[in-house]
Amino acid sequence: MDPVSAQNRRGDTALKILAAARDVFSERGFAGTTVDEIARRAGVNKATLYYQIGDKQTLYAGVILDVMGNAAEATASDLQDAPSPEEKLRTYIRNVAAAMDRNPWMPPIMLREMAAGGRNFPEAVTRGMAQIFSILGGIIAEGVRQDVLVAAPPLLVHLMIVGAFAFFKTSAPLRERQAGAGGNWLAGEDRVSGAVATEVERLVLRALRKTPGEAG
């Protein structure tokens, strides 16, 4: 085989392992995952896994960074294209939704890591979170200056948005199970970009938009 293909094949193995690890960790969490299962799904011997990447902890750290590391950039993208604070807020929400649809491993991993107090988040991830709040805070502040939004703590606004999306995504099996038993469980919906994001947009904008005649 020529050098280029050889090069490709080398990288492929590590990527296959990381992809399998991402799958299994997001399904079962760190403690519930066995290294053997990851190796099995990657179609690779366990020793190869250790040769290519390292121990379980290292593998997990790689997955966390891969899954949670781009949150800030994803959330901030297209933001400056939006003309008004309202439009920026809409874009922000749509970006969060799109990130979760594009990256379905994020919600379960995020939920489990939050359950653990976020103690396993590498510094790059927490820095990204801080950036996100800072961006949202900027949007709200700009809206307040322009007299179109009311003040609100960005942390809570963000938690409401992310909480709704993350819970919605992970509740898909639950909603499916309950679909027959009455109530509008929005069964069959697994994406949040679309109807769900539109509704969250509407609610958040109603919450933050300054109504005409409202005191400054």
Add this chain to the structure above:
Amino acid sequence: MDPVSAQNRRGDTALKILAAARDVFSERGFAGTTVDEIARRAGVNKATLYYQIGDKQTLYAGVILDVMGNAAEATASDLQDAPSPEEKLRTYIRNVAAAMDRNPWMPPIMLREMAAGGRNFPEAVTRGMAQIFSILGGIIAEGVRQDVLVAAPPLLVHLMIVGAFAFFKTSAPLRERQAGAGGNWLAGEDRVSGAVATEVERLVLRALRKTPGEAG
């Protein structure tokens, strides 16, 4: 010892075990928890644990039911005392917040179970959830009829509320860690009843309240 005390002490052992299990499971999740650790924390021999309750799975089911089983009643309490749909909504939100403060095991266990797709929830728990949405749906519908609220899917509204509270509670260590690095992380806050609930109330009511002159 008299019969009553005897009765008490017998029940006490099982309760001690369940309390320890609740602690450990909520800290480490199902897979991350060892039965020996539960027995150790309960101050009880492992054989006693198996004698009193049963295997790890049974123990976990008991904890889930204990921690998540009263959500519906807790959320619905005091609701009929509220005069208006707006007040009912406020009570609803305050009750969710109070339930999480009173029951600090709920957020981590809920997050982890949602991460697992809610597949371990006993039927009583999912029934309770359905009841909650039905209650919230009733409040909103009443508000719409009285022309004071706008329509919104109760599922999403609930997920926003619960998501914000649950994330806020579990993020306490993270917020503590980030407190020095700038940004308003609301560090030092571990309760959601109070300032956090008040803010969420405000946001949700802004989102759902029909503004004067708004089309029906």
Add this chain to the structure above:
DNA sequence: GATATTATACCAACCGGTTAGTTTAAACTT
């Protein structure tokens, strides 16, 4: 150009420690 050497990638089998769960015999309680 044939032969050794090295580097890289991979694997089957194994090892040591952990964990869920059981058993037994004795003690304590009512």
Add this chain to the structure above:
DNA sequence: AAGTTTAAACTAACCGGTTGGTATAATATC
């Protein structure tokens, strides 16, 4: 006497990590 608890040992299975070794191809040596 019946029910409850304990200490301690034990097992079978599991799991993270390692070892010893193979295959391949590129590089160096003669």
